[in-house]
């Protein structure tokens with residue numbers, strides 16, 4: 001007889017499933033303003049505490065407090081709010097477009113708008129983003145033509161990517177937006193390589209890498225961190241912890257007991273954990289990390305704590321795996337509402353202007369969609385000839401032959 | 409003209425490109441200070457500095473992934489995967505990323521990277537240091553694959569690869585690194601210095617990617633082969649006296665279909681020969697091309713001679729590796745077939 005009990009292994013479970021009450025008691029939320037702001041050249045070991053707290057700037061009354069609140073330009077906040085409203089309007093309309101059968105697929109970033117938009121605001125032209133699929137805010141907060149995004153989503157004759165890519169996997173080099181891959185996590189190491197190149201050339205540009213909490217389990221996340229720890233290139237790692245990876249909660253990616261930010265410690269990379277629904281906090285921490293990288297102090301990792309309010313994609317039904325009210329119970333609130341209240345409290349914004357902005361952007365998206373639709377919906381207008389181009393710079397003989405056989 | 413081994417020719421190719429183009433960077437496991445386990449990058453770090461030639465962590469996905477990012481920036485990375493057997497951790501980065509960047513970005517981003525990697529057996533490397541995974545890459549749209557069989561081609565193809573606007577994998581047959589191979593394992597490798605293909609011009613030249621070369625002219629049968637097997641074919645021809653034409657493909661993708669068709673139409677028979685396992689190997693593609701294009705010129709079925717469909721065995725390496733005897737037997741059988 002063995003002295004041992006049969007072994008069991010452990011499968012982490014979220015705090016609630018459909019039918020349960022949402023429960024966020026595990027998420028410890030510190031007071032706004034309580035996290036310190038370290039020196040730009042601090043050593044990673046000196047700020048280990050910032051990987052377990054949540055850096056927050058806006059308090060419950062909508063006031064900006066603490067050391068991270070200093071020196072934020074009002075214009076950045078007003079532009080940021082508008083870009084968030086615009087992004088949400090865009091997402092709503094694209095969702096409808098998919099429901100109407102005019103495109104095959106769409107993914108919203110509802111509740112996460114502040115992260116991409118405030119981070120972008122902290123960048124300088126020429127800094128490159130290596131996004132995943134939920135950073136539409138990186139484009140929608142710039143002058144990138146909205147209609148081109150819709151053309152891409154429709155795969156029509158004006159699609160800049162000629163119908164070759166799944167909707168929303170944009171590419172916009174002119175707007176510092178690397179081509180999005182459907183293979184999760186691969187872009188994380190590309191950002192490191194790009195940042196290494198910037199350093200090799202003695203440039204002053206930095207790279208920002210983007211990944212979801214679920215995808216931090218991919219090899220390339222770890223490849224990226226080890227490379228960055230070795231070569232110390234100017235790269236900012238952004239983990240968007242929106243609690244869910246399709247139906248798997250963050251614990252399945254290993255983020256239940258230890259924070260994602262803490263992973264950086266083994267690599268001697270400084271890391272910070274931030275309220276991703278607090279536009280001011282996102283902007284301030286992004287600015288700090290980008291400045292640090294640009295000054296030559298190496299990589300920074302940031303975990304943005306947020307919640308994926310929308311379904312994973314148009315093919316997903318979250319009511320099948322999480323409590324129905326969980327998204328509304330999210331204790332860090334809605335990034336748009338929070339920034340709106342902050343700006344109203346400071347007399348920089350009003351309910352009327354907000355309502356007006358909402359309808360203006362609705363209208364802008366409606367018009368852009370209509371215009372895009374006139375160039376074809378869901379593949380109509382794209383040419384099969386395009387399928388053969390751009391596999392290589394020059395069309396090799398075997399592809400020429402295949403194209404000829406197709407008669408295009 | 410200087411005489412060089414294949415290793416020296418490969419090193420010279422990188423040297424030429426690094427001197428010409430500041431954007432060329434070289435990295436991989438052990439390639440910096442030490443100069444690579446096969447010494448292909450020996451001396452380059454001293455010459456060009458640590459900023460352009462450096463050691464990478466043991467992380468193949470990271471090597472290729474970082475190269476892609478650098479290429480997106482505008483550099484021209486030439487990376488080494490220490491053995492082709494270790495390219496699998498980088499497989500996703502090669503096939504999903506490097507190969508498709510141009511396509512999926514509407515040509516806004518491209519990945520002009522060169523991946524060098526030693527392939528093949530014959531050095532008692534066992535299953536993990538002997539593999540020939542070329543067909544896993546020729547199946548992928550957007551990446552080119554080349555494989556030289558001598559120092560001249562090695563330098564010319566590598567320079568061409570480093571100048572190519574698309575990702576290129578250069579498979580380097582490690583059995584040929586130091587000298588040509590006479591097809592027999594029990595005879596010591598001869599030295600490239602006495603071989604005409606060891607004559608390597610100084611400075612810049614290229615061997616066009618996508619063009620095969622006729623290694624030996626003949627009338628009786630065409631042998632389509634590449635890399636180390638070129639010399640096995642040569643030995644078999646010598647030993648059987650069969651007047652075979654040996655086509656050294658040099659480039660697997662793009663493939664020089666015209667050269668293949670021309671030769672097979674002339675000889676009326678075709679053998680495809682490679683070291684990689686037979687099933688779904690590159691020989692299957694070659695046989696299909698010949699069947700489609702030369703069927704009415706064929707006097708006998710296309711024959712495949714390849715490695716067996718087993719992992720690469722260590723102790724039985726020389727039974728696995730197609731040798732002149734096996735090739736000779738098959739050649740004779742083909743000639744008897746009507």
Ligand SMILES: Cc1ncc(C[n+]2csc(CCOP(=O)(O)OP(=O)(O)O)c2C)c(N)n1
Nearest residue numbers: 134182183184212213214215242244245246
């Ligand atoms: C390599 C790879 N594996 C699986 C998938 C399928 N997939 C697409 S999104 C997703 C979940 C990703 O979750 P997370 O990284 O947390 O990002 P989020 O969707 O929450 O923004 C999965 C499994 C994929 N696209 N690529």
